[in-house]
Amino acid sequence: MAKYNRIVLKVSGEALAGDNGFGINPPVITDVAKEIKAVHDLGIQIAVVCGGGNMWRGQTGAELGMERAQADYMGMLATVMNGLALQDSLESIGVPTRVQTSIEMRQIAEPYIRRKAVRHLEKGRVVIFAAGTGNPYFSTDTTAALRAAEINADAILMGKNGVDGVYSADPAKDDTAVKFESLSHLDVITKGLKIMDTTASSLSMDNDIPLVVFNLNEPGNIKRVVLGEQVGTTIEG
Numbered sequence: 001m002a003k004y005n006r007i008v009l010k011v012s013g014e015a016l017a018g019d020n021g022f023g024i025n026p027p028v029i030t031d032v033a034k035e036i037k038a039v040h041d042l043g044i045q046i047a048v049v050c051g052g053g054n055m056w057r058g059q060t061g062a063e064l065g066m067e068r069a070q071a072d073y074m075g076m077l078a079t080v081m082n083g084l085a086l087q088d089s090l091e092s093i094g095v096p097t098r099v100q101t102s103i104e105m106r107q108i109a110e111p112y113i114r115r116k117a118v119r120h121l122e123k124g125r126v127v128i129f130a131a132g133t134g135n136p137y138f139s140t141d142t143t144a145a146l147r148a149a150e151i152n153a154d155a156i157l158m159g160k161n162g163v164d165g166v167y168s169a170d171p172a173k174d175d176t177a178v179k180f181e182s183l184s185h186l187d188v189i190t191k192g193l194k195i196m197d198t199t200a201s202s203l204s205m206d207n208d209i210p211l212v213v214f215n216l217n218e219p220g221n222i223k224r225v226v227l228g229e230q231v232g233t234t235i236e237g
């Protein structure tokens with residue numbers, strides 16, 4: 001029996017870029033798609049929220065003098081490119097999918113409709129949520145928390161690039177850093193742990209949604225988390 005039967009998987013833009021850290025890397029996306037397929041084959045309902053940081057971040061544009069909202073809309077468009085790339089990979093290995101965007105672009109994806117998303121999940125389709133929340137000043141982490149609450153997901157799975165959980169400090173810079181096995185959402189906020197932005201953390205806390213942070217690069221990890229093995233860091237309560 002699985003621990004989580006309906007999940008929101010947050011895939012950051014970085015996780016789709018591979019070693020070059022930028023752009024879309026199809027072989028890397030295929031690896032992510034295979035990991036998703038392994039969980040889909042268990043009958044788990046999977047929604048994916050794609051980030052866009054491998055192409056563009058609104059914050060960067062603002063730092064370079066752009067209007068923040070304009071730069072954020074560009075970031076949301078980046079998430080759509082990632083979503084379409086992931087859709088392509090999943091479909092090529094036989095996983096049925098639908099992409100839903102928070103900003104309408106009907107020729108390439110469905111608009112986000114909550115009830116329709118849930119229906120797709122029930123029918124065994126992987127639903128890819130793209131274009132973030134549709135609002136500037138938000139992040140795709142917040143999108144994951146929001147959509148998880150809306151579709152009554154059992155957990156948010158946050159796959160990180162090479163990092164296997166939440167540490168007290170950056171393990172690459174500080175060898176006294178220790179890994180947490182579990183934390184509360186409030187711990188994350190009060191300790192200032194940089195897992196997700198505080199909007200996303202408080203939304204997860206208020207709606208009592210567990211969050212599991214784990215290494216997406218370790219094969220089989222999504223499956224392990226879904227089946228309830230201790231992987232990475234679990235944040236709940």
Ligand code: UDP
Nearest residue numbers: 013051052053058072075132133138139140
């Ligand atoms: N973004 C936004 N509103 C949202 C979600 C995303 O404006 O609801 C923009 C924002 O500019 C952000 C960019 O899209 O920098 C890419 O998303 P994010 O940084 O969350 O991607 P990730 O870090 O997960 O790759």
